[in-house]
Amino acid sequence: MSDQDLKKTPLYDAHVAAGARMVPFAGYSMPVQYKDGVLKEHLWTREHAGLFDVSHMGQARLRGDNPAKSFEKLVSADYQGLKPGKQRYAVLLNAEGGVIDDLMTARPDDDGLFIVVNGACKDNDYAIIAQALKGEATVERLEDRALLALQGPEAAAVLAAHVPQAATMVFMDTAAMTAFGTDAIISRSGYTGEDGYEISVPAAEATRIWNTLLEDERVKAIGLGARDSLRLEAGLPLYGHDMDETVSPIEAGMPFAVGKSRREAGDFPGADRILNELAGDLKRLRVNLKVLEGAPAREGAEIADETGAVVGVVTSGGFGPSFGGAIAIGFVPPALAVVGSKLKVIVRGKPQAAEVVTSPFVPTRYVRKI
């Protein structure tokens, strides 16, 4: 795909004007970093508030007689039990229990379900959902909306100055409301491990709201480079890297993506495999690795046991600026996937000591109670 074919989010001009380095991502030209660079942007978000353009992600409405019941045919979450004003994580499953995409589904209002999916997956997701639910539910892509994420310990105070209602929300609350003088859907959630919000607004209003938030000195624009290092430290898997159509949500260390009522009913795609895995029949398991020496181990680096035998692979890895060292996510056999397990990561042919550690790498700061 040439650069000319890349799509632009409504905030493209604002990114370029701010001196962002634009790169192709999920079919869009997206800011990987601004002038401060990934390291400083990462640390700013952990200390203050970072503003991210995530408008490449897919926003859609699922409508029908009982869209939650319909959607449960394709996903592992208990969506019939999803209360108004809440959102919940799920994975879209193939018949083998592999992950087609991971997503958030919300009930911000009475208008069916509001779904947010990965940008790189959205066309495929919508096609699969529309086809599978033909006659009972419809997918409307919300192409005229932008999505902003405000993340960090000062995000709540920043947003409360504009949207008082936001202060009354807790982690995974969602609401449709009038905010910034327009119709917004706001959830207290994100992908950095920090407290914060995701804010869906009409595309035509996005730049005004973006600039309004940036007027607050606690807020800086943060690129996708830091978004990646922040989510890695938070131990959050990234679709297309730590999860794909061969990986199940159990292998990926996301058992909470399979709702309790759904486990009992066993009525989701790939249920045989996933229920067996929940019962302990696992070939591999996601681990968080602290690299104890040498270079950062990046995606594709092999993982070996202490004898040197290759037992797995790194699916995400890099340097954790807040962690203060090299960290990675990878997959190994369950016997080795225990905290304290001594492993090696092979970087440029050299085995380096690594150890399985607990997730997250850096404590998350979700606000679950107010």
Next chain:
Amino acid sequence: MKFTKDHEWVEVEGDVATVGVTGYAAEQLGDVVFVEVPEVGKTVKQGDALAVVESVKAASDVYAPVSGEVVEANGQLGDAPETVNAVPEAGGWFAKIKLSNPAELDALMDRTAYEAFLSTL
């Protein structure tokens, strides 16, 4: 000081060339968080991978601008990789190479030519 199109610099004293990356390269790399320097005694050919610099996001090779034997490596970068960003064309050097083919230097750019090259990027 002489320069390559891959944004390495060499500074020659006698028959030993000190090698680093330029300020432009350091800026493009972003904050350097890890540096792998070559072992002393290693023989490199012009264009071989000499060192690796890693930012938060990615690993990048530094290529040998000249052929020869590595006679010294900058061990201080292990503890202070940020030196590459702070003083790329001084304390942020990676290795010293004893030249095996000094004629290679002739094909490298001087600063004026390198700056002209940068203006085309």
